[in-house]
Amino acid sequence: MKRTELIGLAEDWFSNQHWKPFKFQKDTWTAYLQKKNGLLNAPTGSGKTFALWVPIVLDYIRKNPEYQTKQKNGLKAIWITPLRALSVEIEQATSRFAEEMGTKFTVGIRTGDTSQAERAAQKRAMPDLLITTPESLHLLLSSKDYKKTFKNLQAIVVDEWHELLGTKRGVQIELGISRLKTISKDLRIWGISATIGNLQQAREVLLGPTSQALENSVMIKANLKKKIEVRSIIPETMEKFPWRGHLGLHLIDAVVPIINASKTTLLFTNTRSQCEIWFQRLMNKYPEFAGEVAMHHGSINKETRLWVEQAIRNESLKAVICTSSLDLGVDFAPVETIIQIGGPKGVARFLQRAGRSGHQPGKVSLIYFLPTHAIELIEASALQKAVEKKAVEDRVPYLMSFDVLVQYLTTLAVSDGFYPKDIYPEIASTFCFQGITEEEWRWVLNFITKGSQSLQAYDEYKKVEIEEDGKFKVNNRGVAMRHRLQIGTIVSDASLSVKYMKGGYIGTIEEFFISKLKPGDVFTFAGRNLELVRVKSMQVLVRKSSRKTSRVPSWGGGRMTFSAQMSELLREEMYLAAKSDHDKNASAELNALQPIFERQKKESIIPSNNEFLIETFKTREGYHAIFYPFEGRFVHEALGSLLAYRISLLSPISFSLAFNDYGFELLSDQEIDMQQVIDNDLFSPQYLMDDLYKSLNATEMARRKFRDIAVIAGLVFTGYPNKMIQNKHLQSNSQLLFSVFRDYEEDNLLYQQAFRETFEHQLEEGRLRISLERIGRQTIVWKQCVKPTPFSFPIITDRLREKLSSEKLEDRIKKMLKQLEIL
Structure with a gap:
């Protein structure tokens, strides 16, 4: 059957539904039937599923003219989705089309929710289309004779690719596809993405930066004006x-x-x-x-x-x-x-x-x-x-995620085993590991067989054996079972108990906050100022402190931060508001904010695009210095700590730090010599990494990050389904390993990865550097205010919330507002 006839079949089906296919759908059908790979970019709710499922069925019809009476059994397509909740929707849409086209196609779901009976049935006879998650795909790769399962695979579709790109689950997809490309010679790879800025790079990551798949690929964009x-x-x-x-x-x-x-x-x-x-x-x-x-x-x-x-x-x-x-x-x-x-x-x-x-x-x-x-x-x-x-963010892909590579190689060793000479070119063809060196590859192989240089004395880390013919294989059933239970890259955050040294439980706090403190630091928790004595296993041991200044916890709920794109858009709006001859065509929102803007201008200024605003004032709490980069809370947290450290080098002074997406506050019981801060160019990006290390206790942050890496790499076992290992044991086990690598094996790739991820992903070091360079080009405007300004007020009240109950906070704010309105 010719391509035009096949597409005619699909158009007839659409017509029977009283639909008309969009151009992007027909373009995708044509490209797929021409044996091309690609990335489809279309808005939510525009019919993306039918854009790719239709040609998969049409291709089967072309290859099997007797498709209505005879059925070739076996897995023909995999549809990867990031969320289990989406699998039911995809199953309903795909089953309906396949059935109404007269094929005998079967559709199955395999996720964490799939029952053991259903999995066993799938093992005996795989469906034609399998809807699954990245984790379940890797579980299939850990099965014996997995090559037979995938040998007739025609297509792999990665749905919501923009959600997976920029995560370690995305790295799992890259590695899985690199294997499937070798097993199935006629494989077509497609991604579906809605909102994403770096589309070309997204396609490159999915297909491999130097692969034939990328050369033989297309980018299809839906030209739908979604209002x-x-x-x-x-x-x-x-x-x-x-x-x-x-x-x-x-x-x-x-x-x-x-x-x-x-x-x-x-x-x-x-x-x-x-x-x-x-x-x-x-x-x-x-x-x-x-x-x-x-x-x-x-x-x-x-x-x-x-x-x-x-x-x-x-x-x-x-x-x-x-x-x-x-x-x-x-x-x-x-x-x-x-x-x-x-x-x-x-x-x-x-x-x-x-x-x-x-x-x-x-x-x-x-x-x-x-x-x-x-x-x-x-x-x-x-x-x-x-x-x-239509301005949307880029998703930055992970590079050199050695923890995911260690897990993946162990997965292959659990199933049928692998020969390094066969797998290395596949690994090096992925975007994540395109820069892997022979030396790093040897280190990873050494790690899975001997447990790295410093762990060679312990048999539990020698998971993979090298057989006589050079095959890397897991032969221990216990090791294989534990590995299968732990396949995946989603590691939950841990909470730590806060307790007094002499006993007495205060509450729980998230580890990402505690990881930034060092012994002697004071933080506010449950309305008290507490001094950190030490972190032991999963317990934060503290004593009461009479110090007035302290760090304020930031909570998981408030951890979402402005994207770089959002920060830029916000600054543009702020600069528009700064114009004295305010644009009469401005948005209703900016017009509604005029009373606030007028009050802000009365006390201080609204910074324009070539100005960086610093406000200082004194209240009964102490001396406040507020800085406004408008760069998001992650950057502000790092920038606040960096500036506090650099100021302390000029004069011995301690601070409490508070921040939101608009700016950050340094509060002290001594007045800061702000002219000295400006004159000494403390916003310089020079020596940034060194100063960040010292100001944020980077080793402790990396130690916490290492827990996730250790779990993904299989260095620590999270437990059996009904008997999970407590977080405190996971943390203490990973901390012990971190200390061993720090003291005896500093070139350990997983140890180094913990520091790299801390700076690249947690502290957004790249964005921090760019914002410092921008501040360097701006004129610093220091306003010595008599009282808090409208812009500073949300930052101050954020800090108060951690000290007071919601009722007391509301009362306190009412009093503050009354005083400000009188002044």
Whole structure:
């Protein structure tokens, strides 16, 4: 059957559904049938699944003219999805098309939720299409005779590639594809991506930077003008001194009419705790919504989540309050409206969420922006421009993730074993490991067979044996079983118990915060100033401190930070607001903020694009210095610590550090000589790495990062399904290994990786350097203020929240506001 006839079959099917295929769908069908690989870029809800599943079925029909009566058994296509929740949607769409085209195609799902009975059935007879996750694909690669399973594989489709790129799960995909390309000579590789900036690089990472697959590939973009309408919920009265902390709950009454006016509304929050609070407040204030409003986030059990998803589809729910658990691909046609509570921190996330509404071709996506404090309206204005410009973030791929490579090689050794000379070219063909040297390759092989130089005395690290013919193989059944249980790269954050030295439990705190402290540092927790004595296993041992200055914990919920793209857009809006001859055509959001801007100009300035603002003032808490890079909280945390360290070299002075996405504060009981700070060029990017090491206790941060690396590489075992090893044992085991490598084997690639990831991913060292270079080109404007300004107020109140209960905080802020309004 000719290609035009095949495409005609698909067009007839579309016509029977009263649909018409888009140009991007037909282009994809043609490219696939021409045996090309590629990346499809199309907005959410535009029919991406049919763009790639249709040609897979058509290709089978072409090769098997008797497809209606005879069936060739065996796995023909793999569809990889980052979320288990998406697999049901894909199964329904693909099964329907295959069945109505008259094929005998079977579709199966294999994820962490798949029952043992179903897995056993799949082992006996694989479905034609397998919908799976990166982890489950690697589990299949760990099976005996896996080559037979994949030998007739025709296609691999990676859905939501933008979500996997820039993660270690993406590295898993790269390695898995490198193996499948060798096993199946007729394999076509396709990625599907919605919102992403670096599309060309995304294709290169998926197909391999120097591969034939990349040479024989296409980029297909859907030229669909998806209309996204952004509306801001602007408070009737604008507070002149905005503060965070009420989670946007003061606007709850403005949300109810929006819910009532739509079939179904999704309210997106940024954290699980915020999701829970909003649900409780809405139900308490509007009990008539009982049975019509539900909640959805990752910590809720699977059955409830599936029930909520189905209830959205059949329109039995009026609203769902959710987190990023509903960000991706689940098709909810009845959803009319999205409400984003608080800044989404990134353009791509905002567009992804907007796409949940009007999730059908040609429909308008309507999203409301609800600010949790007034200045977030600047973000709303910036996001509107981002939607117009289609400006979205890049996803930065991982490089040299040796922990994932160690896991992958052990996976191959568990199944049929491997010969290094055969596997090395495959590894080197991936984007992640394109720069791997012979020396590094030998180190990795040595590591999986001998446990590296410093662990050679311990048999438990000698997992892989070298057989007489040179094959690397795992022959120990216990090692193989433990490895299969631990395949994957998602490692959860650990919480540490905070206890007094003399006994007495205070609470739990997340390790990413504690990792930045060193013994003697003081931090505020549960309303008390505590001095860190030491971290032992999973316990933070402390004593009370009378010191006035302290570090304030940043919590997991607040850990989302502005993307570089979002920071740039925000600065542009801020510079627009700085113009004295304010643009009359400015957005409604900027116009609504005029009272705040006027007050800010009265006390200080709004910095323009060639100015960097520093504000200083004194309160009863001490001397405040506020800096405004508008670069996101991760960069501000690192920059604040760096500046505090450099100032302490000029004069002995200690600080409390507080920060948000707009700026950071150094608070001290002594006045900072700010002219000295400016004159000594303390914002210089010179000696950045050295100073960061000293200011942030980088070794302790890397030690914490190493826990994840040790788990992924299989150095520590997380336990059996019903008997998981406690976090404190994982941490102590990995800390012991980290210390061994630090003292005896500093060239250990996993040890070095912990430091590299700390700087590249946790501290965003590249962005920090760029922001320092930008500050170097700007004129520093130091404003000595009499009192806090509108811009500084959210940062100050953020710090207070960690010391006071919500009621006391609200009372305290009311008093502060009263004083500021009088002055």
